[in-house]
Amino acid sequence: MELNQVSYFINLAETLNFTAAARLSGVSQPSLTRAIRRLEEELGGPLIYRDGKNSRLTGLGQDVEAEFRRMLVAMKSVRHHSENWAMGRHRVLDVAVAPTVGPKLFTTFFESALAEVPSIEIKMHSLGASEDTSEVLSGKYHACILPRETRPDRKLDVRPLFRERFVLGCSAKHPLAASDIVRGEDLLEFPFVDRLKCEFREQILDHFARREVLMRPRFRSDRDDWVQRVVAEGEAICILPERSATAQGLVTRPIDGFVLEREVVIATVSGSTVPVEIRKIAQLAARYAWN
Amino acid sequence: MELNQVSYFINLAETLNFTAAARLSGVSQPSLTRAIRRLEEELGGPLIYRDGKNSRLTGLGQDVEAEFRRMLVAMKSVRHHSENWAMGRHRVLDVAVAPTVGPKLFTTFFESALAEVPSIEIKMHSLGASEDTSEVLSGKYHACILPRETRPDRKLDVRPLFRERFVLGCSAKHPLAASDIVRGEDLLEFPFVDRLKCEFREQILDHFARREVLMRPRFRSDRDDWVQRVVAEGEAICILPERSATAQGLVTRPIDGFVLEREVVIATVSGSTVPVEIRKIAQLAARYAWN
DNA sequence: TTATCCAATACGCTGTGCGTATAGTTTCGA
DNA sequence: TCGAAACTATACGCACAGCGTATTGGATAA
Incomplete structure (x- = not known):
């Protein structure tokens, strides 16, 4: 088992077509075919019923796809961690602020926050015109500061800052x-x-x-x-x-x-998977005297 | 990022010693050192403080270890699934028999073997004209039954069956x-x-x-x-x-x-990486009374 | 001061995964 | 019905990445 096989197979599972999966994977079709074949030999059974346009994952193939997706998530987390850690030994928090919310307000807040959480670094972004809290859900930003949305996503932790x-x-x-x-x-x-x-x-x-x-x-x-x-x-x-x-x-x-x-709010992803530093910052922001 | 790096790093995280981790991983110390170095270059920061007997994982190293363990869990699940899946949730062992070795002989043997190892299924193949034990090394077959070769590969476990x-x-x-x-x-x-x-x-x-x-x-x-x-x-x-x-x-x-x-022999890959069922079958075959 | 431990570097080698070309089979459209 | 297109597998040759061995460099312990 190799990571190239993992990504090839994920692409094959999505397309059920060796040629298309090869294109997605950036390799030639025979390369992908051989990699899948090797994987099948290693795992001891077929992962896909080869049936032209009607190809389907086998039962084993479906199980393997689920595990391979978990591996991809873990890989992504690895890269995420590596992006956050940098020479400077700080976790970089990406915080996007709606452009109509004045950044001047935050200077004092983030100075005090950085004093309380010395292991982090704040990277301020301006929330784009088409961006909203979904960018927090997707992981692009760790937090957003923006006017309260009419219908925030359930997975978000939305805390009011000030009116x-x-x-x-x-x-x-x-x-x-x-x-x-x-x-x-x-x-x-x-x-x-x-x-x-x-x-x-x-x-x-x-x-x-x-x-x-x-x-x-x-x-x-x-x-x-x-x-x-x-x-x-x-x-x-x-x-x-x-x-x-x-x-x-x-x-x-x-x-x-x-x-x-x-009302201006700060939105982060809710739940225990979010890093503690982010939850700490959101908590501090909610408690801050915004005057 | 490659899976060999994943397992090398996990072993390094456990031992905090490159030499010991190399031994655990079954590679030479320079090989493991280079693999870890490549990983650190890819992730953009050190994973371990190199401090002789006082080596410690960095913060990034700890995060990465956690994710790598998740990947190992997923890999283990993949293998578990592949072990369970087979036609009827059995492991299918592909055994190739030289065409000049009569398959009639094996009916009784495999019946008794299947009784002793209920979780497997034997898939008999005829060894092709140009095929030999290299097909076992390549993983195409789990085992080969064939006349003894003059110079078998060192990586093979060759057991005599009968003359x-x-x-x-x-x-x-x-x-x-x-x-x-x-x-x-x-x-x-x-x-x-x-x-x-x-x-x-x-x-x-x-x-x-x-x-x-x-x-x-x-x-x-x-x-x-x-x-x-x-x-x-x-x-x-x-x-x-x-x-x-x-x-x-x-x-x-x-x-x-x-x-x-x-002399007719059964050849399998030697070593601990070969599945236990295959080693069991080879063992049973070697002990069988071929009469 | 010397031996041992630990990790990194230099060098050469080989096996693996690659792409290209092509084959074989099935399906689809004229 | 036939040729083109789609789909997957095989054959061949090649390049390079990861390997082991030998050695170096630095730190530690006796």
Whole structure:
């Protein structure tokens, strides 16, 4: 038994076709045929009924496939472990943060977390536009920090971190900046910059539309840094979460009567198979005073 | 990553000593050292702190050991499945018999062997013309029963079964059949059928030629069944091993002064890696009263 | 200081797994 | 019905990876 035979057979089990399995395995068809034949001789019986287009795994073949898949899982774990351990002797935790959740918040948290769990290293990622908590289930990330999803997967451990309201963003020299709180109808007088990347942009526009406060976006971008730059340097305004990392010169003000808010959570895989460091980090994050 | 590395590393994890692990693994110390080194290069970090008598697994090494043990468990399960699966959950032993060794002999032996080892099934094969004990080494057959080879491979466990003389074969109605023993010179009067498939045909011809008993083959074939058919139904004669399975109507008679004989052996792979059932069968075969 | 232990390196060898070419059988479509 | 396509197995030759042996280098123990 050799590992090449393991992967060849797994591919054969999936395709039930020697030619296709060979292609998947990256070897020639006779090579795969011989490897399977050797495996069968070693195991003392056929693994597949060779029947052209109707080929089927034998009973032994099915049992062997299950065990070979376990071996592949173990191999994958080996590689996963080797990726996590590195010269530096740290376990690297991959944490993805939704781009609209300001990373500034986490600097202090992760500094304290790293002090409490000295054997780890945090690798921050930005959660892609099409990514969500399934990336945690698939193992791409160890944890995700993102707005709470409407229907999280059962296998996830989702812990709330904090809630945050949406607020006005404007230049420090903006007329609206003079007030500690602004009225919704006062926003009409100023050009609105539409933060396309905001998950809540439709809810925000709906909120104001319902109050006959028609926001007329004059500028729109999916680059949050551009949005903030434009707002910080001019008469334009925007709506953003209160805990956002804000550009220099940009201030935030609460909006009277505007109660839209969101909950930011951390999601990890639940269960005992998840490494203890990850469970520790999630626990620390849940308990942290996010202010 | 290869399975030899898996078992080497498991042994290294147990002993924390390259020399001892090499011994356990059945390879030389440099071989094991290189295999571990290759594994470490593939996984990107050391698996063991090399510290003479104080060597210890690294953190990665401990993680990898755990996964490698899972792989060993899966491998063991594979072998367990293969042992249990056979037509009717039996281990099928492929035994090839040289075509000139009559299978009739083995019926009784294998019946008793199957009684003693109930978990196996014997699959009889005819050893091909170009096949020899290398097919046992290659794993094509679990065992071969064949005349002793002049220079068997060292890796084989060759056990003698029985010796058998070459005798006259003729029709029951043949004039020579009337005698309990025939003289060599009496054979001259009858057409001789040359069994091409017989390994000893040259020795047989030489024997008679040396005694100025010139056998004039009038018919030759490599089909033993054809040879026996011709002899059983006519005036022709042949020379064949005394324990051959003989066709109906064919009888055998010893030849006075003709002492050519051969030893039939059973060959299996030697060593502890061979399944216990095969070693058991070989042992039973060697002890059997072949009469 | 010398012998022993432990692991790594150098060198040469061989067996195994590979690809290519082809054969044999079955199935499918014209 | 026939030829092409699909599917798997065999034959042949080749390259290289893993092996063992011999030896080196360093550490430890007597």
